[in-house]
Amino acid sequence: MKIIRMDYRIYDELVAYATEHLPEEACGLLAGKEKDGGFTVEKIYYLENIDHSTDHFTLDPKDQMLAIKDMRSLDLKPLGNWHSHPESPSRPSEEDIRLAFDSKASYMILSLMAANPVLNSFHIEDKNVEKEDLRIISEKYYY
Numbered sequence: 528m529k530i531i532r533m534d535y536r537i538y539d540e541l542v543a544y545a546t547e548h549l550p551e552e553a554c555g556l557l558a559g560k561e562k563d564g565g566f567t568v569e570k571i572y573y574l575e576n577i578d579h580s581t582d583h584f585t586l587d588p589k590d591q592m593l594a595i596k597d598m599r600s601l602d603l604k605p606l607g608n609w610h611s612h613p614e615s616p617s618r619p620s621e622e623d624i625r626l627a628f629d630s631k632a633s634y635m636i637l638s639l640m641a642a643n644p645v646l647n648s649f650h651i652e653d654k655n656v657e658k659e660d661l662r663i664i665s666e667k668y669y670y
């Protein structure tokens with residue numbers, strides 16, 4: 528199973544953004560780099576949920592095109608997408624599974640239903656859901 532690493536600052540930003548958008552579902556794209564046989568999330572794109580709904584989402588296609596362009600310019604790979612679940616657990620809903628067409632993508636779901644947010648990453652293929660090894664990391668930097 529591939530390991531996906533995400534810096535805790537990117538994670539904190541994601542949680543803050545999704546919390547700001549409550550009670551609606553927030554959504555976007557994930558971009559990163561292949562590293563040590565796994566992936567590192569380098570950038571999260573925050574896209575408009577054009578459904579403005581509390582229980583499903585549709586990524587704005589125009590935002591999506593701009594994000595892909597930006598990834599190319601930064602030499603990042605599209606890793607998948609993410610969305611929040613304001614009032615349900617961090618696992619794909621039936622609709623999420625039905626709409627998961629890309630078996631190479633990671634689908635991250637951030638649940639905000641409890642006091643502490645929960646983020647999980649999933650691989651979805653032929654309607655089978657498998658949890659990925661997502662690690663929120665913090666590194667010491669040298670100045």
Ligand SMILES: [Zn+2]
Nearest residue numbers: 612619620623
């Ligand atoms: Zn969902």
